[in-house]
Amino acid sequence: MTKFEALGLNKPLLDAVADMGFESPSEVQEKAIPILLESETDLVALAQTGTGKTAAFGFPLIQKLDSNSRTTQGLILSPTRELCLQITNEMQAYSKYVKGLSTVAIYGGASITEQARQIKRGAQIVVATPGRMKDMIGRGLVDISKIDYCILDEADEMLNMGFYEDIKDILSNTPADKSTWLFSATMPKEVSIIAKKFMHSPVEITVGTKNAGTSTVQHEYYVVGGRDRYAALKRLSDANPDIFSVVFCRTKRDTQRVAEKLIEDGYNAGALHGDLSQNQRDLVMNAFRKKQIQMLVATDVAARGIDVDDITHVINYQLPDEIETYTHRSGRTGRAGKNGISMVIVTRSEMRKIHAIEKKIKQEFVNKIIPTGIEICEIQLYHLANKIKDTKINKDVENYLPAINDVLDGIDRDELIKKIVSVEFTRFSNYYNKTKDLNATVSEKSAARKSTSGGSVRYFINVGEKDGYDWMSLKDFLRDTLNLGKEDVYKVDTKDTFSFFNTEAEHKDQILSFFTDFKLNGRFINVEVSNSPEGSGGGRGRKDKGKKRGRGGKNDKNSYKGKASRSGKRRSKKSRSDFF
Incomplete structure (x- = not known):
C-alpha cells in the first residue's frame, strides 16, 4: 500500500497522483485528507503557502462529489485571479480520470458571458475570486444554493485584501448544512470571526506554529x-x-x-x-x-x-x-x-x-x-567559470576553429584564461571601483569579532547548493568536521557550486592544513583564504578555478553604461x- 493509498484515496485519484509523480503526502495532506474523507465536518487548517494545501482539500472534494450530476456541488474561493487559475488547473489534473467531472474558473478580467456559459454546461466545482463570484450571483448567472462543500483558500489573504463583506454575502447564498473548509497561513482576528460565524464546531489542524514562519x-x-x-x-x-x-x-x-x-x-x-x-x-x-x-x-x-x-x-x-x-x-x-x-x-x-x-x-x-564591490566581482567571476565549464559545446563551432586559432595564435592557455576573465572582471571592477560601504551599522557580535587581536578570516570552499548544502548544513558540516565550537564558523554564504565562510584567525592554520588533501565521497574539497576584506561578507577562492561574471547596472551614485546583464547573461x- 502506498502512502497515498493509506490516506483513503480511490483509484482514479491514485492514478492521477502517480502521473504527477507525487511520492509522499505533505504534512497538511496527511492530517487533512483522512479527516475530510471519513466525515462530513467543518475544518480549519493553518499551514504556510507552498505546503500542498490544494491537494489537501482537492483530493477529498473530488472523491466526495457526484460526477454524474451537473449541479454545482463545490465552491472554492481564492484571493486572486492567478491563484484561481492555478487551483483550477490543479483540480483538473487531479480529476483527469474521473469521468464527467468539470471544474470552471470564475474571475475578473475575462468574459463573464463565457464563464456563465461554461457553468451552464455543467460544473461540479467552481473556483472563483470573491468579486466576480458576487457579481455573478447578483446577475443570477451562477447557483450555489445546493453546494455541499465550500472551501476558503488563503482566507487570511482574502480578508487582508478587503473581501470580508463579499465573502459574507457569498456564504449567505449557500446552504447552512454544507461543509466549510478554511485554509489559511495565519489566524488573524478576521479569520476567526468568519470561522465562528459560518462554521460549526470545526476540526482544527495546524502545520507548524500559528502565525509562524516556515522553517525552510x-x-x-x-x-x-x-x-x-x-x-x-x-x-x-x-x-x-x-x-x-x-x-x-x-x-x-x-x-x-x-x-x-x-x-x-x-x-x-x-x-x-x-x-x-x-x-x-x-x-x-x-x-x-x-x-x-x-x-x-x-x-x-x-x-x-x-x-x-x-x-x-x-x-x-x-x-x-x-x-x-x-x-x-x-x-x-x-x-x-x-x-x-x-x-x-x-x-x-x-x-x-x-x-x-x-x-x-x-x-x-x-x-x-x-x-563590497570586490566581493561581488569574485562571486560573479566564479559563476562565469562554472558556467563555462558546464556549457555544452556546439558542434557548429568546429567550422570556425581554424580561423579562431589563427587569431589566437601565440597566446598560451594561462594568458587566454586571464584575457577571458578580464573581460568580465574589468567591467565589474570599473563599475564598483571606489564605491562606498553601504552598511549603516555593524551588529555587536560582528564588532566584537573584528576587534579581536587575530581578526576574522574569510575562506572559499568548492562545495555549494548543487552538492546539497544550504548555509545551515554547510555550517554544521564545517563545525563537525573541524571540531570547532558553535560560534566558531559564521557568515556562511552558499552559492550554486561554491561557498564562503568565516572563522577567527586563530583557526586559520588548522583549517588550511585539514583541507590540504581532504576528500569527501571521492572528491577533493578545496579551501583557500579569500582576498576579500577581513571578515567581510564576500570572498574568493582558488586562482586555478576561474572566476565568475555578473552584471552591470548603474553605479551606486553614477550611471553605468555597461552592456552585461546579471547572472552572466547579455542585457x-x-x-x-x-x-x-
Missing part, C-alpha cells in the same frame, strides 16, 4: 542608510548570480519606480501592481514563470496568489506595516520543501520592527553585511513595453 526560510536583514536602499538592492542581486526573486515595495509608485530603474540598469525585472491591466499582469506573470524576469517587483496586494515553487529570494525593499504581511511575503520562497531566503533592507530606525517580527514568527533574523533585448 532563512531570514536576513541588512542595515543601510535611507538613501542607499536601491544601491543595496542591486548589490544583493549581484551577489546572488542565480537569483529568482520577488522584491516587495509598499506602494504602487515605488514598485513601478524600482522596476523601471532595474530595467534601465540592465536587470531582467518587471513590475506587478494594481494599476496594471489584467493583460499586463498576465504578460508579467508569464514572463516571470518562464524566468525571463528574474526580479519581480510587486506590491503586497498584487503578489497575492503568486505560486511559483522555485523562488530563491524574497527581498523586502521596504517592510510592511503588518507582521502577518511579512509572513505572507516570506512564504513566497522556501516552498515545496526547498530552502529560501527572505532579505530585509532596513534603516537603523526600523530595527524595532525586526525584533517584533522575530517574536511573532518565532524565528531569529541573521544580521548580514552588504557585500535583455526586450524593452519594458514587451512586458507591459
Whole structure:
C-alpha cells in the first residue's frame, strides 16, 4: 500500500497522483485528507503557502462529489485571479480520470458571458475570486444554493485584501448544512470571526506554529542608510548570480519606480501592481514563470496568489506595516520543501520592527553585511567559470576553429584564461571601483569579532547548493568536521557550486592544513583564504578555478553604461513595453 493509498484515496485519484509523480503526502495532506474523507465536518487548517494545501482539500472534494450530476456541488474561493487559475488547473489534473467531472474558473478580467456559459454546461466545482463570484450571483448567472462543500483558500489573504463583506454575502447564498473548509497561513482576528460565524464546531489542524514562519526560510536583514536602499538592492542581486526573486515595495509608485530603474540598469525585472491591466499582469506573470524576469517587483496586494515553487529570494525593499504581511511575503520562497531566503533592507530606525517580527514568527533574523564591490566581482567571476565549464559545446563551432586559432595564435592557455576573465572582471571592477560601504551599522557580535587581536578570516570552499548544502548544513558540516565550537564558523554564504565562510584567525592554520588533501565521497574539497576584506561578507577562492561574471547596472551614485546583464547573461533585448 502506498502512502497515498493509506490516506483513503480511490483509484482514479491514485492514478492521477502517480502521473504527477507525487511520492509522499505533505504534512497538511496527511492530517487533512483522512479527516475530510471519513466525515462530513467543518475544518480549519493553518499551514504556510507552498505546503500542498490544494491537494489537501482537492483530493477529498473530488472523491466526495457526484460526477454524474451537473449541479454545482463545490465552491472554492481564492484571493486572486492567478491563484484561481492555478487551483483550477490543479483540480483538473487531479480529476483527469474521473469521468464527467468539470471544474470552471470564475474571475475578473475575462468574459463573464463565457464563464456563465461554461457553468451552464455543467460544473461540479467552481473556483472563483470573491468579486466576480458576487457579481455573478447578483446577475443570477451562477447557483450555489445546493453546494455541499465550500472551501476558503488563503482566507487570511482574502480578508487582508478587503473581501470580508463579499465573502459574507457569498456564504449567505449557500446552504447552512454544507461543509466549510478554511485554509489559511495565519489566524488573524478576521479569520476567526468568519470561522465562528459560518462554521460549526470545526476540526482544527495546524502545520507548524500559528502565525509562524516556515522553517525552510532563512531570514536576513541588512542595515543601510535611507538613501542607499536601491544601491543595496542591486548589490544583493549581484551577489546572488542565480537569483529568482520577488522584491516587495509598499506602494504602487515605488514598485513601478524600482522596476523601471532595474530595467534601465540592465536587470531582467518587471513590475506587478494594481494599476496594471489584467493583460499586463498576465504578460508579467508569464514572463516571470518562464524566468525571463528574474526580479519581480510587486506590491503586497498584487503578489497575492503568486505560486511559483522555485523562488530563491524574497527581498523586502521596504517592510510592511503588518507582521502577518511579512509572513505572507516570506512564504513566497522556501516552498515545496526547498530552502529560501527572505532579505530585509532596513534603516537603523526600523530595527524595532525586526525584533517584533522575530517574536511573532518565532524565528531569529541573521544580521548580514552588504557585500563590497570586490566581493561581488569574485562571486560573479566564479559563476562565469562554472558556467563555462558546464556549457555544452556546439558542434557548429568546429567550422570556425581554424580561423579562431589563427587569431589566437601565440597566446598560451594561462594568458587566454586571464584575457577571458578580464573581460568580465574589468567591467565589474570599473563599475564598483571606489564605491562606498553601504552598511549603516555593524551588529555587536560582528564588532566584537573584528576587534579581536587575530581578526576574522574569510575562506572559499568548492562545495555549494548543487552538492546539497544550504548555509545551515554547510555550517554544521564545517563545525563537525573541524571540531570547532558553535560560534566558531559564521557568515556562511552558499552559492550554486561554491561557498564562503568565516572563522577567527586563530583557526586559520588548522583549517588550511585539514583541507590540504581532504576528500569527501571521492572528491577533493578545496579551501583557500579569500582576498576579500577581513571578515567581510564576500570572498574568493582558488586562482586555478576561474572566476565568475555578473552584471552591470548603474553605479551606486553614477550611471553605468555597461552592456552585461546579471547572472552572466547579455542585457535583455526586450524593452519594458514587451512586458507591459
